[in-house]
Amino acid sequence: MDKVENLVAAAYKARERAYAPYSGYQVGAALLTASGRVYSGCNIENAAYGATVCAERVALFKAVSEGERKFTALAVATEGKEAASPCGTCRQVLWELAPELVLYLTGPDGVQRVTLEELLPRAFGPTHLREDCVHE
Numbered sequence: 001m002d003k004v005e006n007l008v009a010a011a012y013k014a015r016e017r018a019y020a021p022y023s024g025y026q027v028g029a030a031l032l033t034a035s036g037r038v039y040s041g042c043n044i045e046n047a048a049y050g051a052t053v054c055a056e057r058v059a060l061f062k063a064v065s066e067g068e069r070k071f072t073a074l075a076v077a078t079e080g081k082e083a084a085s086p087c088g089t090c091r092q093v094l095w096e097l098a099p100e101l102v103l104y105l106t107g108p109d110g111v112q113r114v115t116l117e118e119l120l121p122r123a124f125g126p127t128h129l130r131e132d133c134v135h136e
């Protein structure tokens with residue numbers, strides 16, 4: 001199995017663990033690190049709807065909290081009419097740490113490859129801030 005297929009399979013597996021009782025829309029994500037590790041995530045909804053977190057951010061936050069900082073690819077899996085595309089908040093959050101990310105969006109029509117830069121052109125990011133504002 002190649003790298004992309006593997007990542008897509010991990011995203012579908014994570015989707016099975018989605019907690020989405022309000023929307024019924026289940027999403028899975030799988031994030032590949034530069035070192036070859038895969039971190040998965042699913043959407044986790046909340047009765048206070050605004051507290052819901054998307055699958056993409058769950059995967060990223062899990063990885064970052066385990067010490068990861070470099071990411072190369074992200075697969076997102078849904079079974080809706082069309083492939084899910086990360087929401088605006090997720091695009092911004094992904095941009096912070098992985099502006100060169102390649103995404104594989106999967107749905108009934110197969111897998112679509114897209115870059116984060118295509119999804120979030122002219123993004124606001126760390127480079128816009130004064131250097132003395134950025135502490136790593």
Ligand code: THU
Binds near residue numbers: 043052084086
């Ligand atoms: N959702 C994701 O997890 N990722 C996406 O790319 C789009 C939306 C979730 C949030 C919410 O739980 C449900 O899908 C409906 O918006």
